[in-house]
Amino acid sequence: MAINDAGRCVSADIAAGLPPAAALFHSLADETRLRIVARLARGEARVVDLTGELGLAQSTVSKHLACLRDCGLVDYRAEGRQSFYSLTRPELMDLLASAEQLLSATGHAVALCPMPGLAAQPRPS
Template identity: 75%
Template structure:
């Protein structure tokens, strides 16, 4: 990738990118974002569709709003949530493509994936 736009430059601060991917790494937040990729939704819609408690959904929505990934649109007494940037859809699609291309091997990653069922005490 020498010379590409994605190359790491000496002294470059990767903290914002790390924060973005940490935010996307939470299963609940990722599920909410994937649902919002289909269109805006209210808290009650998300709790019903994702099978989560209202307090859980609300906390994750607050996090996503704070990160600038979603926006809330009030309508009467209700708030409708939507993605803020179309690039997020592209990022999620690229991630799904990468997972498909690797045959989901990342799910078996010893550091971040699900632990193997027969690894004994070596699994963390």
Template identity: 75%
Template sequence: MFHSLSDATRLAIVLRLARGEARVADLVGELGLAQSTVSAHVACLRDCQLVAGRPEGRQIFYRLARRELIDLLASAETLLAATGNAVALCPNYGEPRPHE
């Protein structure tokens, strides 16, 4: 699940779907990406069961499958706000330090 959210495009799709349903065509227009790119990322999110589709005629409207995802992202934002610099400077996971 976390790997699926680690990509900036997938995260942008999730954040957009947090505001309501959207078709791939809507996401393409809003994100400024190719249709094939958006479709591939939506498929990934669907495979992870984070996004669900609702067919309407020949179109599919996508939405978040679980509202808890928004709570998770809100918690991550709070944690990053509280520890952002510490995470960036962490010797185990932050930017590599030059050799002294």
């Protein structure tokens, strides 16, 4: 459940030995995938719907949907020549809601956590 160099979501055992929880959070660390998940939380959508609503290219949306499908978080149903995508795990929204509560409780301090290899950012006074 992490992204490889080809932009595909791969299982945790393939993804450089990441533990499953780390791979899950790595997969959700992308803003575009979070935006897609948030949109799908409101109901199913086609790729064309997502591209219009999110202002993204079809190839970008398709790539991220493939990742989320490979991770088992999103699936689709075919209706004629159209595919309707939806969340497979409603628990995902509970996880994201908990993350929002945590960020609210910490004053969004998590966003200030320096990333490895980057210079530490000063904390506001």
